[in-house]
Amino acid sequence: MARSHVRRLRTGSAAATTGILLTGLLATSASAREETPAGETGTVARTVGDARFRPGPCPRTADPVPELEGARCGTLTVPENRTAPGGRDITLAVAIIPAVADEPEPDPVVWLAGGPGDDAVGEAKMAVDGGLNRDRDLILMSQRGTYSADPALTCPGIDEFNARATGLVYGAPSTERLHVEATKACRDKLAASGADLSAYNDIESAADLADLRRTLGLKEWNVFGISYGTQLALVYMRLHPEGIRAVGIDGVLPPSTGGSAITWKAAKQGFDGLFKACARQPECDRRYPNLPATFTRLVRDLEAKPVTTTVTLPDSGKRVKVVLDGGALVNWMTAATHVAPQVPRALDELAHGKPQRIAEQWASGKYSPQAIGRLSHGLVYGVFCSEWTPYETEAEALRGGRDAFPEFPPSVQAQAPLLTSLRPDCEVWDVPAAPRSIRDVTRSDIPTLALSGAFDAQTAAANGAYVAETLPRATVVTIPYEPHVVFATSRCAQSITRSFFNDPEAPDTACLKDLKAPKFEIGP
DSSP: OGGGOOOOOOOOHHHHHHHHHHHHHHHHHHHHOSSOOTTOTTSSOEEETTEEEEEEOOOOOSSOOGGGTTOEEEEEEEESOTTSTTOOEEEEEEEEEOOSSSSOOSSOEEEEOSTTTOOGGGGHHHHHHTTTTSSSOEEEEOOTBSTTSBSBOBOHHHHHHHHHGGGSOTTOHHHHHHHHHHHHHHHHHHHHTTOOGGGOSHHHHHHHHHHHHHHTTOSOEEEEEETHHHHHHHHHHHHOOTTEEEEEEESOOOTTTOSHHHHHHHHHHHHHHHHHHHHTSHHHHHHSOOHHHHHHHHHHHHHHSOEEEEEEOTTTOOEEEEEEOHHHHHHHHHHHGGGGGGHHHHHHHHHTTOOHHHHHHHHHHHHSGGGSSOSBHHHHHHHIIIIIGGGSOHHHHHHHHHHHOTTSOHHHHTSOTTOTTHHHHHHHHOOOOOOGGGGOOOOOOSOEEEEEETTOSSSOTHHHHHHHTTOTTEEEEEETTOOSOGGGTOHHHHHHHHHHHHOTTSOOOGGGGGOOOOOOOOOO
16 A cells, blocks of 8 residues: 555557557457457457557566566557546556466456556566466556556656655654655646646546456456555446456455545554564563563654664665654554564664664665656555545544554654655645545445455555455455565465455365464574
8 A cells, every 4th residue: 555665667659559550450350249258368459438459569667577478468548537528548558468277267357556556567476476367367457647557657756755755854844845845846747748637546547447348358357456456446346346257355445444544543453463473472572572562662762862873775785864763663664564573673673772774674665776766656646635635634634643552642643654744745736536435335246355464554454354344245364474465475365366266255265274473583
């Protein structure tokens, strides 16, 4: 979820020209049959209403993606704003990775990326490594505004500021002013390019998915979304349920609750899950007793008196200044559940005057080449500023922090993890609120698998049970000891997901009984 993730590029004119030629060559076959046989998805040009799919070259990506070798690729062209007839079109890259099986099932899986703002095409490795294309074709489409779409609404200036900001006091008003300035500069640049910033949201993206299924000639397909992609999946299920056979959601973000308060709740549940796992291991508990109290004390102390240090970035060898205050520590911890075995020792080191481990991790993630120029900030703010902030008051957001962590300083409670300066950012982004119905719960009898990790500090594990209340054919699974997006880290989660798509009514969860807690690092 949120703005800590990273991402991808647009197709060039050569791709467009190839698409035009192929449209002419294949128009006859497209009109001759409405559905595409298994194994041929993505080989036929087809127009349905205002949407056009054209086969063509695979998109350029920020990093090499070997999984695209042998893929069938093309582009989906759709209106930028379906509520404004006569406006411009946008182009979304599509890649279809063939199933490994000689005789694949006829219903592919379409992958919905996280973020918001990540590019699905760039997540091909994660999907393939998890075996999602073992029995079915795997479809990856760059969501509108993302790296391999045209236009790509990226803003390296924001990413570069976020890196520099690790050397500033996280919670200082001066830091927030600079953050908002970077956001406004991004908005001004994108608006000047002609982008309709109000059109980058879940309603339009859900319609894009519906158009893709139809233009590919698929009677039905399956949907798998991770992190923010679960929010889009739930909106898509509600607005365009036709043709969806089954839905998997991993790291669940319910559209009805999106905002700062639920983000605080997720942090609390994820932190507690990790701390309790340490307490259940005698050696960890003996060496690092009462971790919740240690963590709270560190947040309070650092917020009162930030620590400044210098670290060496692993990617470049560059030396940079890092400032750790209470808010920075909370944000580090939210991501550090991905390296859970290190956390107790890292907090103990910080408590004893050794901030280097945490400082290096905090800064290196922001300065990483994968964090610069890849995230679609146009989609980030298009979603958050139209679907989240209009429907959560500032008081409700603050109450979420107070309820989750009553002992934190007010200045820390005011900034939900991963949503730094969201409200003032949205004020300068200046897009209209989405219809209130965007906050409706999803009620559906489509079979659904809701996966969560017990250490997930970004989207609470409890969210799976919450969405299942209105999804009567849902299976809810929490993978113990795992962080946000269990499909990326857990072989068990991958196995359950594959079995779900083979039998949505009875996925095989037997692997859960064999899972063991991680062994936490024990320092001297």
